[in-house]
Amino acid sequence: MENIELEKQIEAILFYVAEPVKVSFLVKTLEVKGGEVEKALEVLNQSLESRGIKMVQHEGEVSLVTSPEMAP
Numbered sequence: 108m109e110n111i112e113l114e115k116q117i118e119a120i121l122f123y124v125a126e127p128v129k130v131s132f133l134v135k136t137l138e139v140k141g142g143e144v145e146k147a148l149e150v151l152n153q154s155l156e157s158r159g160i161k162m163v164q165h166e167g168e169v170s171l172v173t174s175p176e177m178a179p
C-alpha cells in the first residue's frame with residue numbers, strides 16, 4: 108500500500124472498521140510516524156468538508172460519522 112496516499116488508506120480503515128479507531132492503531136498498522144498520521148488526518152478532514160460524512164477526533168480516537176447537515 109506504499110503507493111496509496113496515506114489519507115486514503117486511513118479513510119479505508121475508518122470506513123471498514125465503522126467505529127472509533129485509536130490514532131496509535133493507525134500509526135502501528137500503517138507503519139508510519141504519528142506526525143504523518145496527523146497530517147494525513149488533516150488532509151482527510153479537509154477533503155470531507157463538503158461531503159455527506161465527516162471525520163471526528165476525540166481523545167486520541169478518530170471515526171467517520173454522518174454529516175450533521177444530512178440529519179433531516
